[in-house]
Amino acid sequence: MSKPSPKILTVWRIRLTIIAIIPALALTPRHQAMTPARAVFAASFTIVYLAFFLFYLPSLYKSLSYQIDENTLVFTCGVICKKMAAMPLCSVQTVSVTSLPLCRAFGLLSLRAAAANSRLKLPGLHKKEAEALAERLKTGH
Amino acid sequence: MTENTPSALNYSLYSKSCRAHPLTILANLRHVLFLVLIPLIRGISSALARTGSYSAWLSRVWTDVLILALMLGLAVWLWLRVRLIVSLKALTLITGLFVRRTVSIPFDKAATVSFLTHFSLLPFKAVRFNTDVPGASGRKNRLSLLLWQKDADEIKRLLFCSPEKQEPMYVKESQKPGMTWCANCERLEATPSAEYRPTAGKIAALSLLTSNSFSGILYMSVFVSQSGKILGGEFSRALTGVFDRAAHFFEIFLPPLAAAFSALLLAGWAVGFMRLFLRYSGFRFVSRSGLLTACGGVFSRHERHIRRSEVLFADFRQSFTTKLLRLYSLYLCAGGVGEKKSDYSCVILTEKSARFESIRAALLPEYSPVVRQVKPDRRCFLRFIYTPAVLLASVPFVYKLLTRHLVGFDDFFAFASAMTAALALWFLAVNVADFFTSGAAFDGKLYTLRYSTGFSFHTAVILKENAALFEIKQGLFQRPGAYCDLIVRTKAARRQAHRCRSLKKTEVLRLLNIS
Numbered sequence: 001m002s003k004p005s006p007k008i009l010t011v012w013r014i015r016l017t018i019i020a021i022i023p024a025l026a027l028t029p030r031h032q033a034m035t036p037a038r039a040v041f042a043a044s045f046t047i048v049y050l051a052f053f054l055f056y057l058p059s060l061y062k063s064l065s066y067q068i069d070e071n072t073l074v075f076t077c078g079v080i081c082k083k084m085a086a087m088p089l090c091s092v093q094t095v096s097v098t099s100l101p102l103c104r105a106f107g108l109l110s111l112r113a114a115a116a117n118s119r120l121k122l123p124g125l126h127k128k129e130a131e132a133l134a135e136r137l138k139t140g141h
Numbered sequence: 142m143t144e145n146t147p148s149a150l151n152y153s154l155y156s157k158s159c160r161a162h163p164l165t166i167l168a169n170l171r172h173v174l175f176l177v178l179i180p181l182i183r184g185i186s187s188a189l190a191r192t193g194s195y196s197a198w199l200s201r202v203w204t205d206v207l208i209l210a211l212m213l214g215l216a217v218w219l220w221l222r223v224r225l226i227v228s229l230k231a232l233t234l235i236t237g238l239f240v241r242r243t244v245s246i247p248f249d250k251a252a253t254v255s256f257l258t259h260f261s262l263l264p265f266k267a268v269r270f271n272t273d274v275p276g277a278s279g280r281k282n283r284l285s286l287l288l289w290q291k292d293a294d295e296i297k298r299l300l301f302c303s304p305e306k307q308e309p310m311y312v313k314e315s316q317k318p319g320m321t322w323c324a325n326c327e328r329l330e331a332t333p334s335a336e337y338r339p340t341a342g343k344i345a346a347l348s349l350l351t352s353n354s355f356s357g358i359l360y361m362s363v364f365v366s367q368s369g370k371i372l373g374g375e376f377s378r379a380l381t382g383v384f385d386r387a388a389h390f391f392e393i394f395l396p397p398l399a400a401a402f403s404a405l406l407l408a409g410w411a412v413g414f415m416r417l418f419l420r421y422s423g424f425r426f427v428s429r430s431g432l433l434t435a436c437g438g439v440f441s442r443h444e445r446h447i448r449r450s451e452v453l454f455a456d457f458r459q460s461f462t463t464k465l466l467r468l469y470s471l472y473l474c475a476g477g478v479g480e481k482k483s484d485y486s487c488v489i490l491t492e493k494s495a496r497f498e499s500i501r502a503a504l505l506p507e508y509s510p511v512v513r514q515v516k517p518d519r520r521c522f523l524r525f526i527y528t529p530a531v532l533l534a535s536v537p538f539v540y541k542l543l544t545r546h547l548v549g550f551d552d553f554f555a556f557a558s559a560m561t562a563a564l565a566l567w568f569l570a571v572n573v574a575d576f577f578t579s580g581a582a583f584d585g586k587l588y589t590l591r592y593s594t595g596f597s598f599h600t601a602v603i604l605k606e607n608a609a610l611f612e613i614k615q616g617l618f619q620r621p622g623a624y625c626d627l628i629v630r631t632k633a634a635r636r637q638a639h640r641c642r643s644l645k646k647t648e649v650l651r652l653l654n655i656s
Contacts (some may be wrong), residue, residue: 074655082620084613086655091609092633116275116632118610 001065001076007106008124009061013053014102024041044126066122068136075120077116091115095137097130159297161220162267168287169216175210177566180205181580225270225286226266227296231273234284246284252451252476254300256293260440268293275451275476275632288511300446335503337426339490344424346491347470348417350462426488428504433473435488447475453607453631454639455508455602461571464598469497473503475635506604511589513580515652521624521643525576529569571596581627581641583652590629590639601639607631611653612638612645625649 024045034042056091059079067074073092092113093103104124109130111122125133176251183205221236226233233245257269270293272284339347424437433452436444456472463469471489488502500510516526540558544551573594582589588603612628619625625646629639650656 041319069656072653072655078615080617082615084655086611086613086653088605089607090606115609115630118630 001062001067001074003065004061004122005106005108005126006061007104007108008064009057009088010126011102011106011108012057012060015064016049016052016057020045068133073120073137075122087113087115087118087120089137091118092137095134097134156296159225159227159288159295161223161225162265162287162289163220164262164265164267165223165287166220170212173212173215176208179208182501215389223286225284225288232284234286239300244284246274250274251448253447255443255445256297258290258438258442259446262287266290270296273476275453319637328618334430335428337489337500337504338607339421339424339492341422343490343492344418344421346468347421347487348414349576350460350468351417351470351489421487421490424490426504431503433488447473453633454601454603455505457510457602458599460596461567461574461598463491464574467494468492469494471497471501474637476630507585507604510602511582511584511587512599513583513589513591515627515641515644515648516580517576517641517643518622518624518645520622522576524619524643525572526569529565529572533562533569535564536565547570568596571598574598575642579641579645581649581652588629588634589626592639592641594640599639602628603627603631603639613649615646619643623647 056079060077063079063082064077066076068089072086072088074084074086074126076082092115094112094114096112096114097109098112101107107126108123109125109127111125111130111133113120113122122130122133180202181243184202215238218235222236222238222241224235226235231245231247231281232251233243235241235243251272252275253271253273255271255273257271258267259269263270266289268288268290270288274283419439420441420443421437422439424435427434428449431449433447433449434445435447438443453474453476456474457470458470458472467618468491469489470491471485472486473488474486489497489504492500512630536558540554543554547554571593575598578598579589579591579593583605586605588601588605588608590599590601590603592599592601609628609632612630613625614628615625624643627641627644627649630636631639
């Protein structure tokens with residue numbers, strides 16, 4: 001089984017931090033005293049953020065892997081609920097390779113394989129890896 | 142194409158261009174409906190500034206009349222610009238006024254061709270013609286047009302019959318079906334290899350056992366409210382009076398509120414029963430090489446032709462009642478079939494086990510279910526009964542809570558609790574039966590998945606090439622024992638998933654040939 005690049009973990013952590021900044025700034029009291037309710041909420045928010053940063057995202061990366069053989073593309077992921085998805089190569093209809101600005105900064109791409117009404121997304125691939133995989137999926141072997 | 146492909150000189154015999162039915166103008170009005178806002182706003186403002194004379198009124202509303210005429214003109218123009226072309230290669234629909242759109246479906250890509258005659262269209266001799274491709278959802282991948290009956294008949298002749306010594310157009314080229322002479326068309330058509338015509342009793346049994354009260358109630362409520370608007374308050378009051386009398390009848394046995402609710406449920410079920418019965422009356426399912434045809438209906442006549450190779454899966458369906466009675470029904474899913482409640486997706490109605498098997502073998506021999514190879518482990522029994530057991534156990538608590546906080550409805554809550562407990566018990570029985578019957582199998586060509594959803598048991602038989610995605614999911618409590626749920630998705634448009642619960646992961650991986 002192959003694994004995506006470890007840089008994807010860094011990308012997720014940066015994304016998490018960006019998403020967390022806005023509510024954190026909104027919750028920070030400027031000209032008011034810190035009430036007990038605010039303190040509890042801020043503490044909970046910090047704990048949740050750290051839990052995601054230190055435990056959930058690394059576990060998610062650890063669970064990610066993919067494998068392609070002559071017939072099937074297999075992808076595993078999941079922290080609490082483990083999921084393994086197997087897509088027969090003959091049923092793949094479209095293959096797309098995308099990258100968001102943050103992923104591009106780390107040289108990473110995402111590959112999406114779609115069959116009729118089913119989709120698989122493989123994040124955190126290097127360019128050559130993604131292109132080789134896409135080519136293999138397009139040809140069907 | 143075959144060696145007898147018609148030359149260019151004879152091409153006109155094998156193509157047909159036709160105009161949509163004029164009723165399409167009414168449908169086209171919806172494209173320009175936004176223009177109604179203008180006369181509406183003007184009408185309101187003119188009503189506010191009333192003057193007495195007719196000419197004064199006309200002088201106020203001439204703009205509205207002009208806009209309404211414009212709307213009608215645009216709808217007529219749109220109708221004139223719609224054309225359907227049926228040729229040897231493809232079905233092509235050209236639509237659009239300012240932005241012209243041509244949708245072309247090659248014959249070898251079309252999964253289903255259907256002709257639907259709703260009873261409201263009969264006086265106008267109009268037929269709804271649809272062509273669907275596999276995985277089609279929404280308007281983009283579907284050709285849909287209202288045609289004259291004679292044009293629809295001509296298209297049917299082009300599609301399913303052919304001039305002498307020609308193969309029917311709507312059959313795969315690689316197949317060489319037997320041909321018989323069709324007296325109606327005066328042409329050759331593919332010979333039916335098997336035909337199924339259920340009796341009225343079978344149709345009634347299907348309607349009886351599968352009617353949905355909820356859809357019946359919805360239908361009734363729309364009917365009553367709309368009839369009140371159209372025919373006046375008296376008619377609406379008369380209809381609701383019928384329900385009142387029915388509720389009073391049940392009051393002898395039940396609390397008043399429960400009686401009204403029961404009357405409503407029963408009426409809804411009766412409406413659902415009649416709708417299903419009328420939909421399947423005169424039902425006929427014909428199997429030809431390369432083509433399956435389902436037709437029937439009394440007031441609304443349906444005729445669907447499904448390319449055999451485009452059938453996504455066959456679903457052998459049972460409810461708990463039919464399981465106890467050993468009755469089976471077969472449903473098909475293809476592009477444009479099995480996606481809506483009004484579809485003719487049931488092709489073999491309720492039949493006894495031995496007769497069902499012989500009919501299925503004659504009509505659809507390729508969909509033969511295989512015995513289970515992977516079954517739920519006995520240690521997973523709790524997973525199956527957990528949800529219904531919790532529902533059943535919570536009924537007395539909810540009853541206590543409601544009677545404590547809402548005084549005066551004790552009788553109704555007692556009745557509702559009893560009904561909910563009965564439903565939960567029924568659900569528990571279904572899940573217990575599911576534990577003993579569910580599982581998965583693969584024989585090299587077909588996947589056979591046995592599972593339950595809600596109150597129904599399913600045996601889905603899926604050809605290997607139609608399986609789009611396999612998911613193996615493990616919840617938190619399944620990981621220690623290495624159990625999993627197997628979810629199989631096909632190319633169906635509805636994102637239908639077939640889920641077998643609590644199977645051994647190693648056995649599933651071996652079944653799917655995944656290392």
